[in-house]
Each structure stands twice: as structure tokens, then as C-alpha cells.
Amino acid sequence: MSPRMMLATILLLAASPAFAGDEQAVRDADARYWQAFNACDFPAMDGLFTDDVEFYHDRTGLTSSRAAVIDSLRKGPCADPRMRLRREAVEGSLRFHPLAGGYALLSGTHRFYVNEAGKPEHLDGQAEFTNLWQSVDGQWRMRRVFSYAHGPAPYVPPASHLALPATALAAFAGRYRGDHVGGITVAVDGDGLKFTAGTLVVHLHAESPTRFFALEKDLRFEFIADAGKQDVPALTVYENGAVAETAMRVE
DSSP, rough: OOOHHHHHHHHHHHTTTHHHHHHHHHHHHHHHHHHHHHTTTTTHHHHTTTEEEEEEETTTTTSSSHHHHHHHHHHHHSSTTTEEEEEEEOOOEEEEEEEEETTEEEEEEEEEEEEETOOOOOOOOOOOEEEEEEETTTEEEOOOOOEEEEEEOOOOOSSSOOOOOHHHTTTTEEEEEEEEEEEEEEEEEEEEEEEEEEEEEEEEEESSEEEESSOOOOOOOEEEEEEEOOOOOOEEETTTTTTEEEEOOOO
């Protein structure tokens, strides 16, 4: 077959309805797997691997066989019932690539969130993945799993914020002092606030009348007022959902 004819054949295969159906089937199987992963549903996860599955991880290396992969999940992210990982694909990142002979690749970027008893959910990190799927007896199963480029997820601030009147913003402006960072200055900055503590300077937008988020990193700020009074005597700073500093107003 000439190179030109081979190229035409490949293009026809890529555009065929059969491959389009395969893509939806693989995406559906992938969604079922991650739903089971989030719930630590081992029987459901087990049914979506081939017997000879191989899992390659940039931090833990190679895990071979379906039983070994399931055991690693049981002893890893599902080991502590008080803590669960929730996986979420980054919107628009999934890519499907059909392969001849009943195979396909699904790749993308996903993020992992930690849920601990009594604590707010927080983003733990993100990674890239490329999984080789195989059609076995009419069902798509993962045969090779590649998980790599694990690291912190880039911070994305909320897309919208609450517009507070200038008088409300002015009530939060002043100087505060915390046990860890020392002196803190809060100033009105346009339709938000500017927070300065040493070399840290971030700009704040309101998400409620007393709670703000930073544009530059995953920080939240809550101004606490005395009941029935206008002044704001305290400021609590949260990082990744946990209290990082409590500061009292000094001026």
C-alpha cells in the first residue's frame, strides 16, 4: 500500500462511526471508574481493569496485575475511612485516541481533593494521566495506566465576587497584628482590599459581607465584628481551608 493510500485509510478509520461509538463507550467506562474510585468501591474498580493491568506511577513505580493494583488502592487512598480523595478531571482536558485492534488511549489532567473528618475539603494537587483501554468481551477495561507529573495545582480564584459599598470596605481597613506574621495592613483597593504582611501582598475580593478571597493564591480572610458594634476587632486568615493566622486590630 502506498503512503498516500495508507494515509487515506487512516483518515477514514478515524472518522468512522465505529470509532465515534468507541469514544463514548471509553469515556463512559472512565467515568464509572472514577466514580468508583471516589467511593472506594473496590468491586466496581476491579471490573474495569484487565487481569494483566500494569500501573506506572511517577512516585511509586510499577504495580502489576489487577489484584495488586486493587490492593494498592485499598492500602493507599482508601486506607483511612476518616479521609477520602476525590478525583476530578480538569474540564476540557480529556483526549481520546482510537487504536486498531480494539484498543484506545484516554489522556488528560486531573485534580485530587482531600476530605478529612471535621475539615473543609481542600485541593491537594494535580497530575497528568494516559490510560490504554482494551475492549474485552464487549467491555472496555484499562490495561495500562500511566500517572505522572504529580504536583501542586495552579490556584484559580473564583470567577465572580460580591460588590460591597465603599463604606463597608472602609470598615475593614486598618492595622492588625498576628502571632505568626506580626504586623498586617489592610487598605481599600478599588472595589476590594489590599492585604500586606511583610513581603506578602495580595488583593482581596468579597465572597460575603465579611469573607474575602485572594486573587493571587489560595487564601481566605474573615473579618470578625463585635456583636452589635460597627468596629472589626479581629481577622482570621485561612490557607487551604485551615486557619493560618488570627490577628487582632491595633489601629
